[in-house]
Amino acid sequence: MRGRMKHVAVIVGHVLLVAFAATALFPLLLVLINSFKTSSEVTANPLAPPTELRLDNFAEAWNYGHFAQGFVNSFILTFTTVVVVLVCSSLAGYVLAGKKIRVWPAVMIYFMVAMTVPIQLFLFPLYYVFAQLQLLGNVVAVGVVIAAINMPLSVFLMRTFFLKIPKSVEEAALVDGANTFQLLRSVMLPVVSPGLITVATIVGLMAWNEFLITSTFLQGGEESSITATLGYLSMNGTFSTDQGVMMAGAVILVAPIMVVFILLQRHFVDGFVSGSVKG
Amino acid sequence: MAAVEGATRRGNGAMARRSGADPAGASHRRSRRGRGTLKFYLLIAPAVLLSAFVVVVPGVMTAVAAFTDWDGIGLQAQWIGLANFAEILDDPVFTTALGNNLRWMLLFLTIPVGIGLLTALLLLTRPRSRTVYQVVFLVPYVLAPITNAILWLNIIYNPISGVVGYANDHGLDLGTPLSNLNTAIYAIAAVDIWHFWGFLTVIYLAALRQTPVEQVEAALVEGANGWQVFRFVYLPNIRSTMQLMWVMIIIFSFLAFDYVWLLTQGGPAHATEMLSTYAYSFAFASFQFGKAAAVGLVMSFFGLISSFVYTWLSRKDLNA
Numbered sequence: 001m002r003g004r005m006k007h008v009a010v011i012v013g014h015v016l017l018v019a020f021a022a023t024a025l026f027p028l029l030l031v032l033i034n035s036f037k038t039s040s041e042v043t044a045n046p047l048a049p050p051t052e053l054r055l056d057n058f059a060e061a062w063n064y065g066h067f068a069q070g071f072v073n074s075f076i077l078t079f080t081t082v083v084v085v086l087v088c089s090s091l092a093g094y095v096l097a098g099k100k101i102r103v104w105p106a107v108m109i110y111f112m113v114a115m116t117v118p119i120q121l122f123l124f125p126l127y128y129v130f131a132q133l134q135l136l137g138n139v140v141a142v143g144v145v146i147a148a149i150n151m152p153l154s155v156f157l158m159r160t161f162f163l164k165i166p167k168s169v170e171e172a173a174l175v176d177g178a179n180t181f182q183l184l185r186s187v188m189l190p191v192v193s194p195g196l197i198t199v200a201t202i203v204g205l206m207a208w209n210e211f212l213i214t215s216t217f218l219q220g221g222e223e224s225s226i227t228a229t230l231g232y233l234s235m236n237g238t239f240s241t242d243q244g245v246m247m248a249g250a251v252i253l254v255a256p257i258m259v260v261f262i263l264l265q266r267h268f269v270d271g272f273v274s275g276s277v278k279g
Numbered sequence: 280m281a282a283v284e285g286a287t288r289r290g291n292g293a294m295a296r297r298s299g300a301d302p303a304g305a306s307h308r309r310s311r312r313g314r315g316t317l318k319f320y321l322l323i324a325p326a327v328l329l330s331a332f333v334v335v336v337p338g339v340m341t342a343v344a345a346f347t348d349w350d351g352i353g354l355q356a357q358w359i360g361l362a363n364f365a366e367i368l369d370d371p372v373f374t375t376a377l378g379n380n381l382r383w384m385l386l387f388l389t390i391p392v393g394i395g396l397l398t399a400l401l402l403l404t405r406p407r408s409r410t411v412y413q414v415v416f417l418v419p420y421v422l423a424p425i426t427n428a429i430l431w432l433n434i435i436y437n438p439i440s441g442v443v444g445y446a447n448d449h450g451l452d453l454g455t456p457l458s459n460l461n462t463a464i465y466a467i468a469a470v471d472i473w474h475f476w477g478f479l480t481v482i483y484l485a486a487l488r489q490t491p492v493e494q495v496e497a498a499l500v501e502g503a504n505g506w507q508v509f510r511f512v513y514l515p516n517i518r519s520t521m522q523l524m525w526v527m528i529i530i531f532s533f534l535a536f537d538y539v540w541l542l543t544q545g546g547p548a549h550a551t552e553m554l555s556t557y558a559y560s561f562a563f564a565s566f567q568f569g570k571a572a573a574v575g576l577v578m579s580f581f582g583l584i585s586s587f588v589y590t591w592l593s594r595k596d597l598n599a
Contacts, residue, residue: 009505013401017408020398021415024477027427028418030434030442043440084329092326100319107327109590114334116586118534120558120575124568125340126333128351148333151326180318209423211537216563229425233541236429243440246433253426261421265414268421272478273485276523 028254035247042243057248065235065249070228071256073139073218074208077227080143081207082200085154088147089199093158094188098170115152119212130217137225142217146210150203157274161195162188201264202271208257228253338579344572351568363573373574376545376552379464380581383553384532386468387475388525395479400509402480403487413484416477424474428541431470432457436542460550463543467551471538479524486520487513522592530585533578554578 034042035057036050062068096104126145127136135141165188173187189196215233218225226234232249261268345363349356367373398416402409419427436457438444443453456466490513498512536555539545545552545560554574562571 013404017398017401017405017412020394021412023473024416024419027430027435027473031430034434039440042434043444046434046440046442046445088326088329091322095319095323101316101323107323110327111330112590113583113586114330116530116582116589117334117338118555118575118578118582119536120534120555120571121341121579121582122334122337124351124562124571124575125337125344127562128568129337144329145333148329151330155326180322205421209421209425211424211541229423232429233425236432243433243437246429250426250430254422257421257423258418261418262414265410265417268417269413269481269485272417272481276478276482276520276527 031247031250031254034243035251037244037247039242039244042247046243057244058252060245061235061249061252064238064245065228065252066223066226066231067228067249067252069224070226070231073225074227074229077139077143077146077214078204078207080140081147081150082204084144084147085150085203086196086200089151089154089158090189090192090196091184092155093162093192093195094184096155096159097162097165111152111155115156119149123212123216127216136217139218139225139227142214143207145213145217146207147203149213150206153275154199154203157199158192158195160274161192165191197267198271198274201267202275205268341572341575344569345576346573347569348567349569349572350566351562351571352566356569359569363570364577367570367573367577372549372552372557375549376554376557379551379553380533380535382464383468383535384529386465387472387528387532391472391476391479392521392524392528394476395483398476398480399483399487400513402484409484413477413481416480418477419474420478422474424537424541427470427474428538431473432542436466457543458547460547463547463551467538467542470542471535474538482520482524483517486517490516519592523589526585526589526592530582530589533581533585554581 030046033049034046036053036055037057038054041048041051092107095101096107101107130136130138130141169187169191170183173183178187209229211229214227215230218227219230219233232253235246235249344356346358346360347356348359348362398412402412405412433441435442436455438447438455443456446453454462456462459466494512494516495508498508503511534555535553536559539551539553539556540559543551545556554577558571558574558578561567561574
């Protein structure tokens with residue numbers, strides 16, 4: 001009796017997992033099948049598979065979504081954010097982990113509060129300053145702002161990675177006469193490189209996907225300053241009647257993220273898990 | 280969590296060893312520290328200054344602007360005291376927005392937490408299929424809000440070409456979820472929950488896996504059933520993770536913006552307005568930056584309470 005109950009429980013468990021997996025993927029499957037269909041085919045039945053593998057939608061979406069420009073800008077923005085975050089957070093993480101300065105607890109509390117500050121608390125004056133400095137539409141400047149927003153979490157993450165380094169490693173290097181730069185560059189950096197990859201992965205993803213700051217500071221600017229997702233958003237206004245083209249645009253956006261995610265899934269999962277401990 | 284606590288303990292161990300060093304070494308270290316302090320302030324400066332210039336300085340400006348009629352265009356502004364706050368509190372839309380934030384909080388504290396916990400428990404006993412399921416569950420979470428929102432808007436909720444429209448034409452009346460005053464907020468929440476729950480699965484699974492095997496085996500030997508093992512072994516072990524996630528969800532519930540703005544911009548007729556969209560509209564639709572700042576300040580107040588709780592819950596880590 002008990003054995004049968006257990007058997008039933010295992011089957012129910014499998015069914016539930018498959019059902020949840022299907023829920024997660026169903027909208028994306030719809031995107032894929034409809035990206036090959038004409039507008040009237042989509043309207044007739046969005047659930048039907050495509051009759052032929054036409055690629056016209058993709059060419060049209062690529063042009064009207066300005067994806068060539070958008071991907072370049074998204075890449076510049078993400079790269080800026082990741083570089084700024086890695087440099088600043090690893091230096092700060094080293095200082096905080098080693099308690100090198102007397103005010104380290106105050107800095108920790110500062111970053112904890114900064115991490116939960118709503119963007120709306122600083123967005124409006126920041127917009128004004130950006131407008132005054134003519135930085136609206138400047139992809140690199142927006143990348144720096146997104147770096148600043150992700151700084152607290154990154155500092156905490158890098159700090160925990162520096163905490164894992166035994167004190168003896170640092171002391172041995174100092175006895176050997178290394179200066180701080182040499183110590184960080186040649187001794188500490190290789191040891192914390194898994195931390196750098198984890199931080200780069202999750203901060204890179206956040207920068208690539210960011211909406212509120214990016215749309216506020218870049219959307220009003222020239223076409224030359226839109227990111228990939230903003231280009232797609234602008235397409236939604238003009239093409240919302242041609243669903244085939246819209247879905248092809250979604251495939252263009254989703255495909256590269258999926259490739260990167262599947263290749264780096266370990267780092268994403270590690271990043272989410274360690275990041276959730278501190279934010 | 281346990282991984283970080285482990286790192287923390289290792290850190291403490293290193294501290295203890297160091298403080299046990301001989302006095303001569305200690306004085307030598309102090310002199311080195313004295314000479315090198317400036318250097319360490321320089322190393323931490325970029326992170327602190329960048330954060331301060333982007334978050335604190337404009338944050339203080341917002342706190343001041345909330346008491347003015349600043350239009351966000353020039354620098355002229357009149358000090359109007361509490362007038363912005365009085366007007367907001369009088370505005371029924373503010374009440375709607377605050378109510379929606381609270382509703383959002385209740386929805387997210389229950390539905391994604393329930394699904395996340397259930398799926399994490401199911402994956403706990405399935406080590407081989409675990410990796411694949413985690414990746415599948417995380418797919419919506421790693422996609423951009425713009426992508427997710429537009430695909431739901433166009434292929435699911437669209438009454439002409441979406442699944443909802445198809446169902447309506449074929450005898451299953453789903454109405455128009457996003458333009459119905461009563462259902463719009465839940466239609467948006469559905470998209471955000473769809474995108475979010477997989478994250479919780481991964482977090483809870485990581486926490487569950489830290490539970491010592493001996494505890495689970497001991498409970499099973501003593502004849503505990505599945506529910507009892509969960510209730511008395513796993514749950515106490517993941518309590519701190521659960522608490523942190525709850526606080527995180529509460530904080531995010533008062534900041535929710537992306538999916539609401541992308542799907543309805545707070546409409547129809549302010550039915551899905553949130554504090555964030557309410558503030559954003561003041562700033563960029565009616566150029567009332569002073570009022571936007573006041574709403575931002577109210578949001579920060581809720582955020583601040585949550586972040587005190589958050590800091591208090593993670594104080595163990597701070598004392599490392």
